[in-house]
Amino acid sequence: MNARHLTHPAPLIGQAAFTRMVMAGIDLAPIGQQLLKRAEEHPSDANTMMDLSSVMLLMGKRTLSLQIQRLAIEIQxxxxxxxxxxxxxxxxxxxxxxxxxxxxxxxxxxxxxxxxxxxxxxxxxxxxxxxxxxxxxxxxxxxxxxxxxxxxxxxxxxxxxxxxxxxxxxxxxxHLSRDGVYALLHDAPGVVIPQTLRVERATLEALNIQRQSPEAWLDGGYPLIVRPVDSHAGQGLDKLDGPADVGVYLTNATQHEFFISRFVDYRNADGQFRKYRIALIAGKPYLAHLAISSHWMIHYLNAGMSESAEKRAEEEFAMVHFDREFACRHQTALTAIHERMGLDYLGIDCAETDDGKLLIFEVDTSMVVHSMDPVDIFPYKQPQMHKVFAAFRSLLLDAAKRPV
Missing domain, CATH: 3.40.50 (Rossmann fold)
Structure with missing residues (x-):
């Protein structure tokens, strides 16, 4: 039999397993080499190809990753x-x-x-x-x-x-585009979400040369938040304080369509910004993380959570008391989001305004919710994430019992 055709393909390892390795500080390069060698020896092994695609993505080689993924999907x-x-x-x-x-x-x-x-x-x-x-x-x-x-x-x-x-x-x-979410939630009780418009590059160019002002389209002026359509995780996201910033942004951005909205300064009295990631499962909210940073553009991995015992203590308190505190404060808003979005599972990135409302940054089904932070630094996150995973498992089991 030709060794290039497999009787028993390798089992799929999967994105989560490789991501856990990265979070643990493991170098994926040798693993990538092993997967590449196996893929060359067994070109019909789609599982190996898909795993190689995952490794390439985590190593920052997105274009190559997607090329390999397409080959894998052609096989199976x-x-x-x-x-x-x-x-x-x-x-x-x-x-x-x-x-x-x-x-x-x-x-x-x-x-x-x-x-x-x-x-x-x-x-x-x-x-x-x-x-x-x-x-x-x-x-x-x-x-x-x-x-x-x-x-x-x-x-x-x-x-x-x-x-x-x-x-x-x-x-x-x-309906989960940024302007679609605004359309569904802009008048929801307890919710603040800045008007979000999808605009072409020419619109930003008009702002740059001051032919137009943001107030012509938006519910406010500068500063603005801008990001390319279909971007996530802060890619291409920026704050524009005036027309000059628009020009600088366009110099670096090659895309043709963007979302713009007014910037809401959501920092708290201590000068820190706080961003909550909520998993809404069958309408019930669960806290996935609380990121605290001195910068408005918060990502958990660059918020300094690992380096600050004080920040971790605040996140732990927020998790332990979430049902009695945050979820109660924003029960009306979260219920409205569940009812209007019509999804069994979704993620919400949000903050709290000074007047006690829920400020919405994003509502999506593609946010990563995980339990991969180092247990020795974040011991309190394991029970919280197990609660989230148990709720998702219950969602599936309950759905299986539903009459069709």
Whole structure:
């Protein structure tokens, strides 16, 4: 038999496992070399190709990662992650090609779970029914983006009479653009969300040469927040204090469409900015993290949480008392978000305003929620994240019992 064709392909390791290695300080380069060697020896081993794609992405080689991923999906569309010999439930997730922000990162929510996760990567709608694996619950993991909208619209019809319970309906996901979220939440009780507009590059150029002022379109003037359409994790995000900043921004930004909104100064009395990441599961909120920083653009990994015992103590307090404090203060707002977004699972990046309202930065299904922070530095996060994962597991089990 030709050694280049596998009888038993390697099991899928998965993005979550490789991300955990990175968080633990493990160099992925040697692992990448091993996967590359195996892929060259066994070019039909799609699992190895998909794992190699994940490693390349985590090593910062996004373009190469996506090229390898496309090759893997051409070989096979279905990938299985199972850490349990007798899984309690089989979850089929519909996925789109792309990086970690393209889909709901279900691997992180189900890490070391008794749930079998089957990832079905779609190219043009669902394949023939005989190619769809049997499952107990279907989860639409495809994230909102311009590229994914045609697929989401197609799935609306295909999933209308699906024979199994479906979580996160594609119609609701398609409303998660930044201007779409504003349209749904701008008048929600207890919520503050700046007006968000999608504009072409020419609009920003008009601001740059002062032919227009932001007040012509927005509910406020400078400073503005700007970011490219379909960007995440702060990529291309900036604060523009005046027309001169617009020119500098456009010099560095090559994209043709952007979202703009007025900047809300959400720093607290101590001069620190606080950003909460909330997982809303079946309408119930859970705190995934609280990042505290002296800079308005907060990402947990650069907020200095590992270096500050004081910040960690505040995050621990927020987690322990979340149900009695934050969730109670913003119960009206969080209920409205759940009802208006119509999603079984979503993430919210938000802050609190001085007058006690919930300031919304982003609502999405593609935010990473994980338990990978070092246990010796963040011991309090493990019980909190186990609570989140248990809630997500319950969501799946409850859905499986629903009549279709």
């Amino acid at each position: 569309q279905l990938y299985t992650l199972s850490t349990h010999e007798k899984p309690t439930l089989r979850l089929l997730a519909l996925m789109s090609p792309g990086d970690m922000m393209a889909n709901t990162p279900l691997e992180f929510l189900l890490e070391r779970s008794d749930i079998q996760l089957d990832l079905l990567f779609l190219k043009e709608g669902l394949p023939a029914s005989e190619q769809v694996p049997d499952h107990d619950v279907l989860f639409v993991g495809i994230g909102e983006s311009d590229a994914n909208l045609p697929l989401l619209h197609q799935l609306e019809e295909q999933l209308r009479d699906w024979p199994r319970p479906v979580l996160n309906l594609p119609r609701s996901i398609s």
